[in-house]
Amino acid sequence: MGNEGLYSDEKVCSSMKFEVVATKGKARAGVLTLPHGTVETPVFMPVGTLATVKAITQRELGELGAQIILNNAFHLYLRPGVEIVKAAGGVHRFQNWKRPILTDSGGFQVFSLAKLRKITDDGVHFQSPVDGSKHFFTPESVIELEEGLGPDIAMVLDDVVANPATHEQAALAMRRSVAWAQRAANYRSRDDQAVFGIVQGGLYEDLRIESAQSTVQIGFDGYAIGGLSVGEKPEEMYPMVDTCCRVLPAEKPRYLMGVGTPRDLREAVASGVDMFDCVLPTRLARHGVAVTEEGNLNLVNARHKTDFGPVDVHCECPTCREYSRAYLHHLIKCREILASRLLTYHNIHFYLSLMRSLRADIMAG
RNA sequence: GCACGGGUGGCCGAGUGGCUAAUGGCGUCAGACUGUAAAUCUGAUCUCUUCGGAGUACGGCGGUUCGAAUCCGUCCCCGUGCA
Numbered sequence: 097m098g099n100e101g102l103y104s105d106e107k108v109c110s111s112m113k114f115e116v117v118a119t120k121g122k123a124r125a126g127v128l129t130l131p132h133g134t135v136e137t138p139v140f141m142p143v144g145t146l147a148t149v150k151a152i153t154q155r156e157l158g159e160l161g162a163q164i165i166l167n168n169a170f171h172l173y174l175r176p177g178v179e180i181v182k183a184a185g186g187v188h189r190f191q192n193w194k195r196p197i198l199t200d201s202g203g204f205q206v207f208s209l210a211k212l213r214k215i216t217d218d219g220v221h222f223q224s225p226v227d228g229s230k231h232f233f234t235p236e237s238v239i240e241l242e243e244g245l246g247p248d249i250a251m252v253l254d255d256v257v258a259n260p261a262t263h264e265q266a267a268l269a270m271r272r273s274v275a276w277a278q279r280a281a282n283y284r285s286r287d288d289q290a291v292f293g294i295v296q297g298g299l300y301e302d303l304r305i306e307s308a309q310s311t312v313q314i315g316f317d318g319y320a321i322g323g324l325s326v327g328e329k330p331e332e333m334y335p336m337v338d339t340c341c342r343v344l345p346a347e348k349p350r351y352l353m354g355v356g357t358p359r360d361l362r363e364a365v366a367s368g369v370d371m372f373d374c375v376l377p378t379r380l381a382r383h384g385v386a387v388t389e390e391g392n393l394n395l396v397n398a399r400h401k402t403d404f405g406p407v408d409v410h411c412e413c414p415t416c417r418e419y420s421r422a423y424l425h426h427l428i429k430c431r432e433i434l435a436s437r438l439l440t441y442h443n444i445h446f447y448l449s450l451m452r453s454l455r456a457d458i459m460a461g
Numbered sequence: 462g463c464a465c466g467g468g469u470g471g472c473c474g475a476g477u478g479g480c481u482a483a484u485g486g487c488g489u490c491a492g493a494c495u496g497u498a499a500a501u502c503u504g505a506u507c508u509c510u511u512c513g514g515a516g517u518a519c520g521g522c523g524g525u526u527c528g529a530a531u532c533c534g535u536c537c538c539c540g541u542g543c544a
Contacts, residue, residue: 145497166496174498204496212498225498251496294496325495354496375497382500383493398490429489436500 107281109290109317112248114349118459122341122368125458128349130196130248131288132188135163137349137370138454140361140447141198143378145171147181147191150378151433151440154193160444161452163195166373169242169250170202170233174226178244186246198249198373201238203273203294203322204354207256215255217272235276236283243286251320251353252280254294259328266298269323274310281314290317292351295340298323299332308343318349321369325355334363341368358387358450365454377447381439384428387446393421395439400425413445 113129128135142149142157145168149157157165167187172178184190187197206213206220213222219234235253242250253276255269273296284291293316297303311319321340324333337352344350351371352364361372377387384396388408395407403421411417415424415438427435 143497150497151500168497171497198496200496202496205498207496209498254496256496320496322496351496356495360495372496374495375499376495379494379497379499379501383502384500385494394492396491431500433500 107284107291107315108287110287112290112317114318114347116346118461120458120461121366122338123365123454123458124346124368124370125455126349126370128370130164130290132194132196132248133163135196136455138361138365138451138458139163139371140451141166141371141373142444142447143373143375144191146175147172147187149440149444151382151436152444154191156441157193157444158195160441161448162444164248165193165195165197167191167197167199167245167247168202168205169199169238169245170205172199172245173202173231173241174224178241181245188246196248198292199242199245199247199251200353200373201242201251201253202233203251203254203256206233207258207326215272217275220253235279239280239283239291243284243289247289249290249292249318250284251292252277252294252316254296254322256296256323256326257298259299259323259326259332261298263298263300263303266296266300266303270296270298270303270307273322274307274314277311277316278314281316292316292318292320292349294320294322294353295344296323297336299328299336301335301339304336304339305343308340312343312345316348318351318371319344320351320353322353324352325360330357330360330363333360334367337364337369338367358447361447361450362454365458372451374447377443378440381443382436384435384439386424386439387443395421395424396428397425407442408446411442411446411449413442415439415442415445 111131114126116124116126118125126137128137141164142162144165147167149165172181181187181190188194206222209222209225213220219232221232223230233253238253254273257265257269273294277293293311293314295307295311297307321337324336341350349370350368352369354374355372356374380387384394386393386395386407389410400421405421406416407421408416419438424435
């Protein structure tokens with residue numbers, strides 16, 4: 097049962113399994129089995145930071161075919177607090193989502209909160225962006241938090257630096273991330289929850305290789321590529337993704353965190369990435385932008401005022417089948433909440449369809 | 462008819478002699494957004510311009526003043542009260 101680790105002392109999740117079922121070049125199609133169901137990869141995970149994919153319901157997410165969603169442990173720790181989620185019976189019951197859930201640790205939030213934090217080798221001190229209260233996270237306390245929340249996959253606490261960073265800064269954060277990953281691995285206690293390590297190293301190939309090797313040596317159920325799309329150009333990001341995929345073991349899922357644009361997804365899948373998450377489709381939707389094959393369509397623009405055609409003639413989602421650009425433009429101008437809902441539905445549909453077509457292409461050989 | 466109050470840029474609304482092409486807000490136009498402190502944020506928004514400026518603007522007309530959205534006269538319009 098479960099995956100056998102490369103190292104005898106490696107802790108694994110006994111109820112997680114990952115199988116690569118087809119490859120095309122470096123791209124892979126796989127099946128990821130988790131406590132709450134199976135996930136066909138490559139997969140896009142809609143972001144539901146606060147236990148909600150903003151603007152749409154869990155029922156709608158199910159209809160869209162979302163296989164796994166992402167929550168954020170850091171945000172759920174602040175509100176409503178782990179005790180309430182526990183009392184509800186865990187993150188799945190709390191939000192009534194029966195399929196798999198991955199929780200991000202909060203490493204990225206600590207990174208983006210900039211002035212409100214202080215990172216030491218021991219952990220990270222930060223002030224709550226909600227009420228200013230002071231908190232301290234360690235690799236151990238974050239694992240404890242995530243084991244309390246109960247997602248299928250937990251991410252370790254990592255140290256993220258903004259690009260561009262110097263080699264020294266990137267190395268420091270990367271080695272700290274490795275040390276923290278080791279502590280998280282030592283501390284984890286649930287064998288029904290997968291834990292993923294995170295590769296760092298900024299835009300330096302040598303650091304990415306070192307990070308991937310060190311993290312793999314610790315042994316995790318899957319491996320994430322972190323610290324990308326934080327200020328660098330796509331042309332700088334893609335080689336890093338490719339390098340990481342080259343070093344990471346083929347038999348474990350690879351997750352590119354926080355990425356990205358449709359182009360980013362295609363490129364990264366081609367390099368061998370299996371999992372993605374990104375706020376773009378949902379955030380752009382709330383900002384009036386529809387993602388299409390032809391690129392982003394800003395429906396707030398006046399040119400759509402009398403355009404009674406659909407957002408995307410090729411799209412089969414209800415938003416495109418039932419409503420016009422002119423109507424969506426009108427809803428956006430009036431700040432009607434339905435605009436956010438319809439566009440979120442469309443954008444998630446676009447992302448999930450894109451991933452399904454990329455998978456089908458790999459399956460076809 | 463009389464007495465007060467008021468008429469400011471697409472709208473609302475500050476401003477009561479020069480620092481005012483005129484604070485704000487709304488609207489409008491555009492841009493940004495990649496492990497969500499984000500249904501958010503940023504910029505532009507009188508006209509023309511060789512980007513140095515120039516012109517026209519605070520109900521109309523006239524006046525005072527070196528200088529007026531700001532003071533005076535008069536006319537028009539709106540609100541409230543009294544006849």
